[in-house]
Amino acid sequence: MSTIAVLGGGAWGTALGSMAARHGNEVKLYARDVSVVESINSVHRNERYLPGIDLYPKLAASTDAAEVLRGCDLILCVIPAQALTHAIEGLKALIPVDTPLVICAKGIERASGSLPSGIVARILPNQKLGALSGPSFATDVANGLPTAVTVAARDQLLADTIAAALSGRTFRCYSTDDLIGVEIGGALKNVLAIAAGAAIGRGYGASAQAALVTRGFVELRRIAQSMGARPETIMGLSGLGDLMLTCATPQSRNYSYGLAIGRGEDLSNRPLAEGVATAAIAAELAAGKDIEAPIIAAVAQILDRQITIDEAMEALLARPLKTEN
Numbered sequence: 001m002s003t004i005a006v007l008g009g010g011a012w013g014t015a016l017g018s019m020a021a022r023h024g025n026e027v028k029l030y031a032r033d034v035s036v037v038e039s040i041n042s043v044h045r046n047e048r049y050l051p052g053i054d055l056y057p058k059l060a061a062s063t064d065a066a067e068v069l070r071g072c073d074l075i076l077c078v079i080p081a082q083a084l085t086h087a088i089e090g091l092k093a094l095i096p097v098d099t100p101l102v103i104c105a106k107g108i109e110r111a112s113g114s115l116p117s118g119i120v121a122r123i124l125p126n127q128k129l130g131a132l133s134g135p136s137f138a139t140d141v142a143n144g145l146p147t148a149v150t151v152a153a154r155d156q157l158l159a160d161t162i163a164a165a166l167s168g169r170t171f172r173c174y175s176t177d178d179l180i181g182v183e184i185g186g187a188l189k190n191v192l193a194i195a196a197g198a199a200i201g202r203g204y205g206a207s208a209q210a211a212l213v214t215r216g217f218v219e220l221r222r223i224a225q226s227m228g229a230r231p232e233t234i235m236g237l238s239g240l241g242d243l244m245l246t247c248a249t250p251q252s253r254n255y256s257y258g259l260a261i262g263r264g265e266d267l268s269n270r271p272l273a274e275g276v277a278t279a280a281i282a283a284e285l286a287a288g289k290d291i292e293a294p295i296i297a298a299v300a301q302i303l304d305r306q307i308t309i310d311e312a313m314e315a316l317l318a319r320p321l322k323t324e325n
């Protein structure tokens with residue numbers, strides 16, 4: 001049994017906290033929103049982020065980060081990539097230096113091009129870091145539905161320890177020392193889910209969706225390999241596994257964001273879709289390394305309203321013919 005501090009009271013932080021508590025850990029969750037904290041502690045629900053879902057009643061929440069972090073032996077950091085610098089800067093004095101911190105966000109910081117582990121390492125250079133990623137919708141995990149994910153840390157022993165602490169009857173963690181491979185897969189699949197949703201929303205059909213996701217996966221592989229990711233990580237739960245999930249269903253917020261673009265719907269007041277902020281920086285990173293990533297670049301241009309979906313599709317189809325690699 002571990003004493004776990006969860007930073008972030010959104011959908012994923014709440015789901016992971018509830019799951020970890022159900023598996024016998026002592027879990028305290030830090031959220032900024034008083035109403036979220038009160039609702040978790042009193043009725044065991046997070047009506048703002050996981051409406052209608054009953055949480056494990058032993059999950060406790062607080063707006064006091066010091067109280068949550070005191071005495072913990074594992075930290076799950078479940079704050080979106082674009083908010084991570086601000087959040088960790090604010091919390092750094094309270095984070096025990098010897099306690100492993102597991103990043104559960106999926107994105108690339110727009111301002112710096114850093115993956116979440118790079119953001120945290122910049123602020124907390126001596127912290128032991130891990131990452132958790134894979135096919136796992138918050139609602140599924142909070143409802144106790146089964147899935148499997150990957151837990152990564154540069155130190156394989158640490159990855160094994162975190163995987164053991166979080167695994168249980170309905171949640172199976174595989175471990176790896178390929179931290180960057182796990183993080184980049186999670187970040188890029190969100191961008192590709194926007195493409196998949198946009199294709200369906202625009203009425204291009206399931207064949208176009210499958211073609212885009214497959215060729216998008218080639219781009220993901222190229223970028224990930226250029227950063228040192230191993231092929232088995234790219235083909236694993238945090239790469240192909242999460243891509244399959246997120247590109248297939250409107251249960252994904254990124255896919256449904258794409259769907260809304262394709263249908264020409266209003267994009268204001270939508271839930272978090274990390275791929276929106278990640279697309280442009282991912283396209284820039286690829287271009288900077290001379291990596292062909294036309295689908296990721298097209299998503300960035302569509303989001304930036306530089307081109308329409310129809311123009312993007314036309315341009316993708318008109319590219320010079322080549323061998324499939």
Ligand SMILES: NC(=O)C1=CN([C@@H]2O[C@H](COP(=O)(O)OP(=O)(O)OC[C@H]3O[C@@H](n4cnc5c(N)ncnc54)[C@H](OP(=O)(O)O)[C@@H]3O)[C@@H](O)[C@H]2O)C=CC1
Nearest residue numbers: 009010011012013032033080083087105106137138272274
């Ligand atoms: N939802 C899912 O199914 C999954 C999500 N993820 C990833 O997890 C990450 C978080 O997603 P999710 O929980 O769904 O997002 P939500 O939008 O549901 O929640 C985001 C949470 O982060 C909090 N937050 C934002 N900025 C700060 C800050 N500066 N300090 C403290 N807390 C902050 C928000 O607090 P406040 O309410 O006060 O704004 C909110 O509690 C994303 O990277 C996502 O890609 C990964 C797997 C599954």
Ligand SMILES: O=C(CO)COP(=O)(O)O
Nearest residue numbers: 134135136137252253254
């Ligand atoms: O990462 C996720 C599932 O593994 C959640 O995806 P969305 O953020 O697109 O909902």
